Amino acid sequence: MENPDTFQALFWGYSVIWLLIASYLLILRKKINNLQPPVNKEKSNDLEN
Amino acid sequence: MNQIQKIEKLLNRWEPILWILSLLMIVVANYLIFMVVPNERTMGAVQRILYFHVGSAIACYLAFALVFISSVLYLVKKNHFFDALNVSAGEVGFLFCSIVLATGMIWGKASWGTWFQMEPRLITFLFLWMIFLAFNILRAFDDKLTKANHSAVLGIVGAITVPIMVYSIKLLPASKQLHPEVIEKAGLPPVMLYTMCFSILTVIVLQFLLISMRFRIELRSKN
Numbered sequence: 001m002e003n004p005d006t007f008q009a010l011f012w013g014y015s016v017i018w019l020l021i022a023s024y025l026l027i028l029r030k031k032i033n034n035l036q037p038p039v040n041k042e043k044s045n046d047l048e049n
Numbered sequence: 050m051n052q053i054q055k056i057e058k059l060l061n062r063w064e065p066i067l068w069i070l071s072l073l074m075i076v077v078a079n080y081l082i083f084m085v086v087p088n089e090r091t092m093g094a095v096q097r098i099l100y101f102h103v104g105s106a107i108a109c110y111l112a113f114a115l116v117f118i119s120s121v122l123y124l125v126k127k128n129h130f131f132d133a134l135n136v137s138a139g140e141v142g143f144l145f146c147s148i149v150l151a152t153g154m155i156w157g158k159a160s161w162g163t164w165f166q167m168e169p170r171l172i173t174f175l176f177l178w179m180i181f182l183a184f185n186i187l188r189a190f191d192d193k194l195t196k197a198n199h200s201a202v203l204g205i206v207g208a209i210t211v212p213i214m215v216y217s218i219k220l221l222p223a224s225k226q227l228h229p230e231v232i233e234k235a236g237l238p239p240v241m242l243y244t245m246c247f248s249i250l251t252v253i254v255l256q257f258l259l260i261s262m263r264f265r266i267e268l269r270s271k272n
């Protein structure tokens with residue numbers, strides 16, 4: 001018995017998976033870029049003194 | 050060194066390992082899915098969606114279990130560390146919940162001829178997705194002072210829906226539902242079973258990477 005041709009559905013299925021994951025990674029990257037690195041209070045106190 | 054800096058140090062150590070591990074595992078999983086596993090006889094190529102569909106479902110259940118634990122701990126201890134964990138797990142869990150819903154619909158259309166059917170498993174899963182959609186909307190728009198409490202309560206309600214959803218399939222006989230009850234009954238050949246186990250592990254590693262990245266953002270934004 002020959003397999004039914006469902007390749008198009010498989011293509012869309014995996015496209016959706018990687019599109020959603022890639023979009024979320026881009027959103028996270030954008031959020032990380034918008035944040036300042038954590039301030040090391042000990043070092044900043046030393047600099048002030 | 051304060052608590053947040055200690056956590057940042059820990060994340061700095063683990064994140065590169067998780068990145069490398071998840072990238073390697075994704076490559077191997079895709080090789081297994083597209084090059085090694087044969088086509089299923091009745092459904093054809095689309096059955097290969099199973100590997101990431103089941104993996105994403107388990108990842109989303111794990112994330113919602115984390116939401117439940119962090120929600121309870123936040124309500125008891127009022128520590129922002131647990132709130133940050135709650136947001137991160139809720140957001141990543143919602144991502145994997147959306148993947149399960151979308152791939153399930155695409156797979157359903159190709160093999161059952163319908164995008165969606167009114168049956169217990171599918172309805173309760175849609176309900177779960179809606180609860181975590183509300184959870185994420187709440188985090189984005191609620192008042193800064195109250196959103197941690199509100200989302201912790203909603204997180205608990207959402208996480209309680211998971212076991213209801215899992216057992217909802219027993220409400221109707223298998224012959225009246227399209228969604229299969231358990232995979233073991235279908236008798237997967239060993240190569241498919243090993244590929245599925247590896248794919249589940251891959252998605253879980255990827256999920257921990259995403260939660261870790263989101264957790265770092267939340268911790269930094271609170272300080």
